[in-house]
Amino acid sequence: MNFFLHIIVMIATTVPNVLGFNLLFGRGKIFHFGPLGVSIVAAYGIFLVTIATDSFTLGIAAGLLVVSLASAFFAWLSLRLDADGFGVMSIAVHLGLLAVVLNWSSLTRGALGIPRIPRFVFLDSTLDFALFSTVVAAVWSYILWKIDKGPFGRKLIALSEHEWHAKSLGIDRPQVHLIAFLLAGIGALLSNVLYPQYLYLLHPSDYGFPGFVFFVTVVVAGGPGSVRGCLLSLILLSFLREGLRFIPMAPDILGPLRLILFGLILYIAVYCRRDLLFPKQRTV
Amino acid sequence: MRKFFTLSSLLALSLTACGAGDNGPIKLGMISALTGDAAAIGADQLSGVQMAIAEINAAGGVNGRQIELIAEDGKCAGADGATAAQKLVNVDKVVAIVGGLCSGETLAAAPIAEAAKVIMLSPSASSPDITKAGDFIFRDYPSDAGKTKAIAKYFADEKYSRIAILSENTDYSQALRASLKKDLPEGAVVFDENFDPGTKDFRSLLGRLKDAEYDALVSNPNSDGVNAVIVQQFRELELPGQIVGTDTMDSVVIAQIAGEEADGVMLVNVPTAGEGTSFEADFTAKNGDPKSSIAWAAYSYDAVKVLAQAFKAVGTDGMAVKDYLYSMQPYTGVIGSFHFDGNGDPVGLSYVLKKFDDGKVVTVKPLPLE
Numbered sequence: 001m002n003f004f005l006h007i008i009v010m011i012a013t014t015v016p017n018v019l020g021f022n023l024l025f026g027r028g029k030i031f032h033f034g035p036l037g038v039s040i041v042a043a044y045g046i047f048l049v050t051i052a053t054d055s056f057t058l059g060i061a062a063g064l065l066v067v068s069l070a071s072a073f074f075a076w077l078s079l080r081l082d083a084d085g086f087g088v089m090s091i092a093v094h095l096g097l098l099a100v101v102l103n104w105s106s107l108t109r110g111a112l113g114i115p116r117i118p119r120f121v122f123l124d125s126t127l128d129f130a131l132f133s134t135v136v137a138a139v140w141s142y143i144l145w146k147i148d149k150g151p152f153g154r155k156l157i158a159l160s161e162h163e164w165h166a167k168s169l170g171i172d173r174p175q176v177h178l179i180a181f182l183l184a185g186i187g188a189l190l191s192n193v194l195y196p197q198y199l200y201l202l203h204p205s206d207y208g209f210p211g212f213v214f215f216v217t218v219v220v221a222g223g224p225g226s227v228r229g230c231l232l233s234l235i236l237l238s239f240l241r242e243g244l245r246f247i248p249m250a251p252d253i254l255g256p257l258r259l260i261l262f263g264l265i266l267y268i269a270v271y272c273r274r275d276l277l278f279p280k281q282r283t284v
Numbered sequence: 285m286r287k288f289f290t291l292s293s294l295l296a297l298s299l300t301a302c303g304a305g306d307n308g309p310i311k312l313g314m315i316s317a318l319t320g321d322a323a324a325i326g327a328d329q330l331s332g333v334q335m336a337i338a339e340i341n342a343a344g345g346v347n348g349r350q351i352e353l354i355a356e357d358g359k360c361a362g363a364d365g366a367t368a369a370q371k372l373v374n375v376d377k378v379v380a381i382v383g384g385l386c387s388g389e390t391l392a393a394a395p396i397a398e399a400a401k402v403i404m405l406s407p408s409a410s411s412p413d414i415t416k417a418g419d420f421i422f423r424d425y426p427s428d429a430g431k432t433k434a435i436a437k438y439f440a441d442e443k444y445s446r447i448a449i450l451s452e453n454t455d456y457s458q459a460l461r462a463s464l465k466k467d468l469p470e471g472a473v474v475f476d477e478n479f480d481p482g483t484k485d486f487r488s489l490l491g492r493l494k495d496a497e498y499d500a501l502v503s504n505p506n507s508d509g510v511n512a513v514i515v516q517q518f519r520e521l522e523l524p525g526q527i528v529g530t531d532t533m534d535s536v537v538i539a540q541i542a543g544e545e546a547d548g549v550m551l552v553n554v555p556t557a558g559e560g561t562s563f564e565a566d567f568t569a570k571n572g573d574p575k576s577s578i579a580w581a582a583y584s585y586d587a588v589k590v591l592a593q594a595f596k597a598v599g600t601d602g603m604a605v606k607d608y609l610y611s612m613q614p615y616t617g618v619i620g621s622f623h624f625d626g627n628g629d630p631v632g633l634s635y636v637l638k639k640f641d642d643g644k645v646v647t648v649k650p651l652p653l654e
Contacts, residue, residue, distance in 0.1 A: 003375045010363065102453045103478060105462070111455045111458040112411060112459055113362070113391070113455065116416075198366075199362050200391070201392045203361070205361045205386075205455075242371070245356060245368075251318055251330060251357070255357040256319055
């Protein structure tokens with residue numbers, strides 16, 4: 001039961017971050033490859049301040065501030081650069097932020113990570129975490145679903161389909177981008193206020209490129225832009241990933257096999273979704 | 285698409301649900317990096333654990349019970365370490381876990397083992413943070429805190445007062461770096477640079493060493509292969525001073541790659557970690573050459589043997605095994621003779637100064653700690 005609850009926690013703590021990424025990459029077709037860069041900012045912002053002041057309120061406030069700044073910076077970059085250029089730049093920013101965390105060891109403890117992360121007083125057992133993180137994930141999913149289905153979602157779609165014509169209809173691209181990045185940033189904040197608490201550990205190795213590949217797999221397999229599809233694919237892929245641990249095979253074969261299988265899923269998903277991922281621009 | 289989701293969900297849930305075990309054999313868990321950057325070390329650890337279990341089982345098992353290994357991939361990452369621990373503890377119901385490999389995955393898995401009163405015995409996590417990870421958390425791999433005291437003693441003996449440190453940006457190397465800086469006199473570190481994992485060209489970093497006045501360079505990467513490259517390029521640039529390494533320098537790979545340029549390199553490590561012993565011969569006969577170093581297999585092998593000794597003496601109850609481990613007499617294994625202190629860290633593993641001489645690692649002198 002605890003293992004099942006653990007998987008629920010891992011899924012629920014990932015939901016806000018993945019749905020935020022889906023809003024940008026899936027719905028907005030913005031080649032944002034640095035969502036884990038924002039996550040690093042969120043996690044270290046929250047817990048460095050929380051540990052220093054012994055106050056979660058101050059920690060979360062600090063996290064919100066730095067996440068807003070990081071999101072605004074990414075939004076600004078997305079407006080200044082072409083889609084491809086922004087993709088490359090967002091990777092560079094992610095790696096840059098990771099390098100800061102790894103090398104500013106007097107503040108972040110670098111590659112050692114920060115152990116004994118404090119927890120909310122009401123989060124003690126795995127069950128507590130499963131319930132609370134599921135509620136947070138459900139509320140956030142509903143909010144993003146409403147936003148996605150509302151005027152803002154339509155503006156984002158319009159900009160992704162044909163920017164000039166969207167602008168001619170009065171859609172303010174800088175404003176839409178800023179809001180979208182801020183929403184994704186809040187998703188990163190929600191995920192990262194819970195995830196290190198659950199592990200009792202904040203470690204930079206959890207914010208590397210493999211984590212981002214999993215995000216892309218979830219969004220592509222679920223159908224770019226679809227909140228429901230992303231939720232389903234996240235649940236399915238997480239259970240599949242951990243379920244594969246139960247295949248009775250030699251461990252030295254099973255480990256690489258799981259990686260190969262995930263590579264295959266990503267390949268098939270991208271192939272099947274290529275029209276949604278890289279749509280032909282509308283001609284009017 | 286709906287059919288795909290339904291079928292896949294059923295497959296995933298059925299795979300997740302089919303992990304029930306029986307109470308016949310003693311179930312021993314293992315968390316190591318079976319994939320990822322540290323997979324070579326993980327492969328050696330797995331072979332060492334399998335070798336120990338095969339020997340125990342061939343000799344009749346523990347009180348007539350065979351040991352069954354359930355190994356999980358922790359990938360040297362916190363999330364995977366925690367997931368692996370959750371499965372081993374709550375699904376497989378293992379009685380103890382050998383692992384994790386890295387300090388990060390060990391620290392993430394430790395609270396889960398601690399809450400379930402399941403012993404974790406790491407054969408490679410070196411971070412001083414592990415010391416306070418919990419009452420059920422042990423390791424037979426020395427904490428950096430002891431190792432760096434031995435290095436500092438060597439520097440003091442040799443009157444090396446200006447030290448340069450070159451470290452990989454991994455938790456292993458950074459823990460050692462932090463501990464060494466703490467043990468060296470103030471102002472002794474005159475050059476302290478980190479490099480990213482995967483770096484192979486150190487010429488620009490080492491070039492900057494020319495401008496620093498130093499007596500010794502501590503080469504502190506995560507693997508022997510990178511150490512060999514650092515030694516090679518250090519010699520190529522004709523830099524002065526002594527190169528000093530630790531565990532990852534204690535490998536024949538250094539001499540294989542760097543050739544005669546490895547001669548004269550010093551290192552501080554435990555007296556033996558299986559090199560040149562019958563253990564190494566048996567290991568090589570069964571598994572071929574180590575993927576990384578025989579030491580990782582040796583520490584893992586001894587971890588299993590210590591746990592088996594505890595099971596034999598007090599059974600498999602977590603509390604009883606914990607109490608046994610804290611009070612046990614020194615165990616003599618491949619890596620030497622050791623017991624555990626009140627924090628679950630190994631005591632008794634002494635340190636020696638070794639040297640590369642004619643392509644081989646030879647012991648120079650012991651470095652006793654007060």
